[in-house]
Amino acid sequence: MPMSRRHALASLVAVTVLAAPIAVSAAETIRVGLPTKTYWPTTIAETAVRQKLFEKEGINAELTIYRGGAETFEAMAAGAADIILDPPSLVSAGRKKGVMSKLVANAAMGSFGWQLMVPVKSTLEVKDLSGKKVAITSAGSGSDLLALWTAQDKKLEFTRVPVGGGGLVPNLLAGNVDAAVVYSPLSFQIAKSGEARTILDYAKEVPPNLSAGWIVLDKYADAKPEVVQKAVNALYGALQFMRANRDTTVKLIAELYEMPAEIAALEYENTILKLETDGNMGAANVPAAVQLSLDLAKLGGLKDIVPVEEIISTKFKPVPTKF
Structure with missing residues (x-):
């Protein structure tokens, strides 16, 4: 092989080898805020990470677990989390205080296991x-x-x-x-x-209502819509994986939360299988379910209520990542 051709081939190999880690490090990272450790959103996010579903979407994910829903919402408001799981009432109250965010995916239509x-x-x-x-x-x-x-x-x-x-x-x-x-x-x-x-x-x-959803700040959704879409794809892909792989999911729940397999199985049957698999905020039943959630919060003392259309976004219908 002529020297010039050999040199060119070697250079191409070197560039290819060096480019691989650069491509990985350059992938967008989304910070996922979770309201507490021993809770189903953590199971979903951990499954998405372990099954490399975020990677399949071309993004990285950084999970942070907080002490409760309010602290999680505050973290997002402060710019420390990009997508979180919380009830609609926090989104409503937040908008009254200048924290402009919306529900981008419906996660649960009831207080399962509470x-x-x-x-x-x-x-x-x-x-x-x-x-x-x-x-x-x-x-x-x-x-x-x-x-x-x-x-x-x-x-x-x-x-x-x-x-x-x-x-x-x-x-x-x-x-x-x-x-x-x-x-x-x-x-x-x-x-x-x-x-x-x-x-x-x-x-x-408690009457069926949209009790929890995935939430992002308006400015983040506007600046990085493709990242939001990829994130919800991965999260709902994880839920699909969990539903299709009972034994693996029960084992993960038992491992993550240090509990017997029989308790993990109860969580699987009574919570995981009852979560929303579609996640579409544009579904016909969603506005009424969100309104009922806000009405229940209002009965409980919440005063800062805004119209439903101000706290939901229909731009990000999940397309579950294949596993």
Whole structure:
């Protein structure tokens, strides 16, 4: 081979080898904010990462877990997270305060696995909670809205105590609070262990509504619409993978949250399989479901309500990433 041709070939190989890591590092990174560790959005995001679904979409993902929904929303407002999962009420209240964001994908149409619980030896029932202390993750979070709804619906007056997602069960079992609004799979775990019992099942008591969705700031959606689309594609691809691979998902839940496989299986059957697989905010039933969510929050004390059309975006219908 002539020297010039050999040199050109070597140069081409060198450029190809060097270009590969550059291409990876140049991929856009989206920061995913998750409201607490032991919660289904974390399972979805972790599945998307482990199955390389973000990579298949040509982006990277950085996951950050917060202490509750309100803290997650504050992180997005401060520019520390690009896409988060939270209830519509935070989007509504945020717009009144200048935090301009929208729901871009519908994640859940109910409070699956959420339960109002007391220690197993407690004699308290829902009607007995007036004057008592009820643990929530944080003010303005999904757990707070459910606590407020309980107070309004049952005509009670109790003190809501924010303890963070990781503090719900320890504070309940230690007797620092009288009751707690507990999300799954923690609710399933402490019921199964016999440490606590349910006095109100929110999945059954609260009317079906859009309880949670994926949210981004307006300015981020306007500046990087392709990244938002790729992110929701990966997240809904992960949900499709989870539904199609029960054993793998149950194993992941058990591993992530350090719980027995039987509890992870309860989370799979009672929560994962009930999540929205379409995610389309443009679906005909979505505006009414969002309005009901806001109405329930209003009953619970939320005052900063804006029209539904101001808090939803129909631009990003998920196209689940193939796995």
